[in-house]
Amino acid sequence: MSQQTNKVLPQGVAESDFRAALEQFRALLGAENVLVESEQLVSYTKIMMPGDVARNTPSAAVTATSVEQVQGVVRICNRYRIPVWTVSTGNNFGYGSAAPGQRGQIVLDLKKMNRILHIDAELGTALVEPGVTYQQLYDYLQEHDIPLMLSFPAPSAIASPLGNTMDRGVGYTPYGEHFLMQCGMELVLANGEIYRTGMGGVEGDNAWQVFKWGYGPTLDGMFTQANYGICTKLGFWLMPKPPVSMPIEIKFEEDTDISDIVEFIRPLRLAQVIPNAVVIAGVIWEAATCNTTRAQYTTEPGATPDSILKQIQKDKNLGAWNVYACLYGTREQVEVNLNIVRGALQQLGKGKLVTEEEAGGTQPFDYRAKLMTGVPNLQEFGLYNWRGGGGSMWFAPVSQARGSECDKQYGLAKQILNKHGLDYVGEFIVGWRDMHHVIDVLYDRTDDDERARAEACFNELLDEFEKRGYAVYRVNTQFQERVAQSYGTTKRRVEHALKRALDPNNILAPGKSGIDLNNGFEL
């Protein structure tokens, strides 16, 4: 039996109690599912945030294979007041990965709960466990010749639909707002009880994955980006695979075009002529994902000069902004909608439309087309090689889908990033009426000075955007307390009242989204 060789303890837990808890975990899960040796835990410390690794080092990691085991883990944690940080597949790169939010928390890794419980080909629904990946689901649909299409984030192959949806992630298809497509959760509460949302509590019901609301208060949303329960099953809707999918790209030459692009796209998106979550990606993003690195152009420290960005744009045949959209339906429907898009573009008087045939299988068009048509891939990992050094933080403010707003956000973000010697590597994802402005703050973790600049930059981004009424929809674990402050004290007091009621011992992921009973918020 492996003994704990690391010296990390959960906060406030005596070593003897922790040892007793580990014994009980072993009895419940089997010794091989209780990881306490340093070598077993190093991979859980792989972070991309600027703080020291020690801040996010677990005391142990445990893996469960059933809901009953999750209930058992929660009961042991309650008994010894051990804080537990849950991950599904832990591939939330740039948001915290598989590392716990606070030092000493144990990680409950649900990777082994990886059963696809049900796919309804006629109704287009799925019910999965936390460890299921999009690749696994894609393979299942292919093997069983089920004509349904997935929507997923860029690290699609290895990410978990459950994890991404619970963190309110987005994809690039018409079903790209993943939480909107969620239908039915099963949660293990802090006291070990099982709670099912929507129709899930009704004995013998078969509408759990088709009707979201059930009866009385609908609580699904409060369990997302939260720490009130551990999600062990998630239902969601899948889009019927259309007879024709036509991915297109529209390249725009100047970075000052962003306002016009958004005004051009919004009516088409609202009218569902373009039904998918359209992407408007900047030049570095697109260059990096087709294997361009900064070092190929310059080794000088600091922000990459605009003159080099223009050169990259030219060399790689990119736009300053690259719009990716997809049309779906019958051949006739797609043809009609394509003509509408062409007409609108002609009216705009700028932008070059590229079809899949014209792109000829080249990157980045190819991986973008795959993302919009439900084929998993990992091409976007190329972002991590742009600057290199392992640092990445997603800064993701939302805005109205208005050109003036996007123009303002882009200008402000670029100015702050460049001031700190970093690059604007961003894209806008066009939601129904909103924009997710997603910026990858890439930096070199091996460089102490750059780490410090990245941290200062992220703080300044949060501060300056907040002054103008903007806030992020999601953030890495290092900044979750800071972002919670942006949303106001009343919200925090309500959240802590719920926490106190549902998890009085504060064992479930304390600190998640700034919710931690040690914060002292009272309603």
Added chain:
Amino acid sequence: MDPKRRFLLKGMLASGAGGALLGSAGLAQAALGANRTGRVPTLLLSGSTEIENSFGAGVRAALPPGADFRPLRAGHVDAFAEACRSLSGNRPLRLIGMLDDASGELLIARARHAGARVSWLGLHAVDNRQTRHQIVNAPGTRTAVLALGEQLGTSAAGFALKSEQPFSEGRDLSLAGRRAGATTSDWATHLGHALAEPGRPVDSAALAARSARLEGRFVSFVIEV
């Protein structure tokens, strides 16, 4: 005073970790305890030909004749996939390698998913001005950190080496050097050697002859299944 010894002492003072650090005289002794791998087969994964010719050359030089060793061909489209598959296999093995950041990120995620043991995880940034190395390692590979520090101290133009010890009570190790005019070309070869066989004496001249210059950003790792 021997320059190596002076370098290490400076580092100990800089890091405040004097009590926790070994001097060069203690290296060999520590290495004996650290070489726990026995004769587990070694798989080498190099992310490029340059890595294969530097880091990989060090690994090859360290392993004794007849060692069960298999390199995965650099740049081969299936090499990464094969390495990932090996993590999930039943056969005990040691995967040593160096990749670009994107591939390294993916590989570590796969190692975690497979429940493999990661005893070394390094980030390296190297250009013609300096080298920077940030390591998270389990206690068993501490000797390799010291070996890398020793090599950088004697031959690197300018360097920063930081080793985080998140699981131990010992303090982190932080070393830096600003000496001008020396080469940075063989750090990766020495690192490959140190990770493959911490206890094997280093023939610096032979290693230098084998090594190729390596610049860029890299992730190094030792993973045991």
